[in-house]
Amino acid sequence: MAIAKHIKELMNSKGSSVIRKMFEEGIQLKAKFGEDKVYDFSLGNPDMPPPEKIYQVVNEIAKDNSKDRHAYMPNAGYTETRKAMADKVNFEQNLTDDSALNENHVVMSVGAAGALNSVFKAILNSEDEVIVPCPFFAEYRSYVSNFGGNLIPVKSKKDFSLDVEAIKNALTSKTTAVLINSPNNPSGKIYSESDIKELASVLYEHGKNTGITPYLICDEPYRAITYNGKKVTSVFPLYDNAVVVTSFAKNLSLPGERIGFIAVNPKCEDAKEFIAACTYTTRTLGYVNAPAFFQKVVAKCWNADVDYSMYTNRCKMITEVVKNAGIEFVEPEGAFYLFCKAPMPILQENKQFIINNGDEEICDEFAFCDHLKKYNILCAPGSGFGCPGYFRMAFCVSENTIKNCAEPLQLAKQSW
Ligand SMILES: Cc1ncc(COP(=O)(O)O)c(C=O)c1O
Structure with a gap:
């Protein structure tokens, strides 16, 4: 018995599995250090509760026992x-x-x-x-x-x-x-x-x-x-x-x-x-x-009233935090992700992570994301998204996570 060769290759490919792996590492880190000491920006899992109308309608439909309801x-x-x-x-x-x-x-x-x-x-x-x-x-x-x-x-x-x-x-x-x-x-x-x-x-x-x-x-x-x-x-x-x-x-x-x-x-x-x-x-x-x-x-x-100001606030907060850390990013116009440029290393020992990407030099974002992990900050490397040299921060996380990440992010940048 054996798993198909191409599935094995795909499962183990660096770009495709890295986000899920990161998500699982996040769970382990939270168990070790506590929820509030881990800054997990790895996955786009919305943490805003569904609108109230969903709960009302779910309850109504649950009571419906008409014929063919489950057919x-x-x-x-x-x-x-x-x-x-x-x-x-x-x-x-x-x-x-x-x-x-x-x-x-x-x-x-x-x-x-x-x-x-x-x-x-x-x-x-x-x-x-x-x-x-x-x-x-x-x-x-x-x-x-x-x-x-x-x-x-x-x-x-x-x-x-x-x-x-x-x-x-x-x-x-x-x-x-x-x-x-x-x-x-x-x-x-x-x-x-x-x-x-x-x-x-x-x-x-x-x-x-x-x-x-x-x-x-x-x-x-x-x-x-x-x-x-x-x-x-x-x-x-x-x-x-x-x-x-x-x-x-x-x-x-x-x-x-x-x-x-x-x-x-x-x-x-x-x-x-x-x-x-x-x-x-x-x-x-x-x-x-x-x-x-x-x-x-x-x-x-489908047309329930939803207030997305929670994401608007987080967007403002995270852009401030990342800007203050001296990391470049693209200003988001929608969704709940911040796409950041992995900064060039400052320390001599990290210069090995500068790589050639066609017509420009970029930072190996896998190495930078590994470095961020030392500060319990989890982000997704950009190569999986077709953009080496970038990393993604999903900001569908609590305001405290964003606020408390400010200092470790600055330290991580300064020690890179
Ligand atoms: C751009 C994009 N397309 C599709 C999906 C998959 O969405 P769903 O969970 O509805 O399958 C996602 C999920 O993150 C996404 O970001």
């Missing part, structure tokens, strides 16, 4: 839930009657991760390519390779906005999709309307030249969490072959309930077949359908 259902999900999700997308994307979605444009999924896996299984032939701007959610590598596809990371501009020219240069006859995530995990960047328009025109042009107009897959679990009044660009009015995948993990703080959905632009050239394919792959991947209970819950709670 199998159509693989795409309950009609009433898909109708509600279509309303949500129409609202977010400002879609009026003739371009609006209905329940037939939606498949319910097992979180955004399940949605991406259903989509990639539906659209990827072996060796097909999915272009993704850097930085990107580390798990995308697995979601694409699960189905024999190749993830093609493409550099972004210095401020992590889209480098459309770089995307254009990466397009090939194998490009099946471009995958964007805005607000971005880990950079917090929101891609501007003008960049999306430019991207759309490049993709249309590619379609004209090759006969294949790629899908634009928009992974949007952080859409509702934005700062300084920033709005997330609505992609459906700008590009026909667009798909939204999302979940209620972050906006309603329900990551463990594994509930999300896939929505296709009604103007997509194969919208009907795409939905049929995603319904089929949801079934054959073994999900069968998204969790029944929480399909009922989100149908009633």
Whole structure:
């Protein structure tokens, strides 16, 4: 008996497993030193409680013992839930009657991760390519390779906005999709309307030249969490072959309930077949359908009032703390991550961690994250996100954790 070779390799690869390993180390460190002495910024696990309405609706639904309450259902999900999700997308994307979605444009999924896996299984032939701007959610590598596809990371501009020219240069006859995530995990960047328009025109042009107009897959679990009044660009009015995948993990703080959905632009050239394919792959991947209970819950709670000021405050606090430590970062426009540049070493003995990265020298962020661990500060190295020389701090942690980390972070920087 043996574990498959490629799975062994993937499990042990430095970039992919490091965040989970860090999360587990965090648990051990907290047991050893106490919760308040460990500054764990490793994982994007929302610590804000779900809105009150979730608890009310959960209680109501728990009392429902009608026939078929726990039965199998159509693989795409309950009609009433898909109708509600279509309303949500129409609202977010400002879609009026003739371009609006209905329940037939939606498949319910097992979180955004399940949605991406259903989509990639539906659209990827072996060796097909999915272009993704850097930085990107580390798990995308697995979601694409699960189905024999190749993830093609493409550099972004210095401020992590889209480098459309770089995307254009990466397009090939194998490009099946471009995958964007805005607000971005880990950079917090929101891609501007003008960049999306430019991207759309490049993709249309590619379609004209090759006969294949790629899908634009928009992974949007952080859409509702934005700062300084920033709005997330609505992609459906700008590009026909667009798909939204999302979940209620972050906006309603329900990551463990594994509930999300896939929505296709009604103007997509194969919208009907795409939905049929995603319904089929949801079934054959073994999900069968998204969790029944929480399909009922989100149908009633998708537009619950949520106050995200908790994240706004933390964002302000952590940017202050990191700035005061003398570490550079990208100002987040949304989500709850701070993407920081691993500082160049000051001490002679650490100069060995300066590495050559093409046209620039950067700091080996794995070494810097190891150094931070000596101060009980846990952060995720940027290489997993396609950006060596950076590290990510997830600030969905208590204000005390952020405040109390100020001194150890300064000490860590000074002793590097
Ligand atoms: C950008 C991005 N996409 C997808 C996911 C997966 O979300 P879910 O828990 O809904 O599967 C995450 C989770 O952190 C994420 O950050």
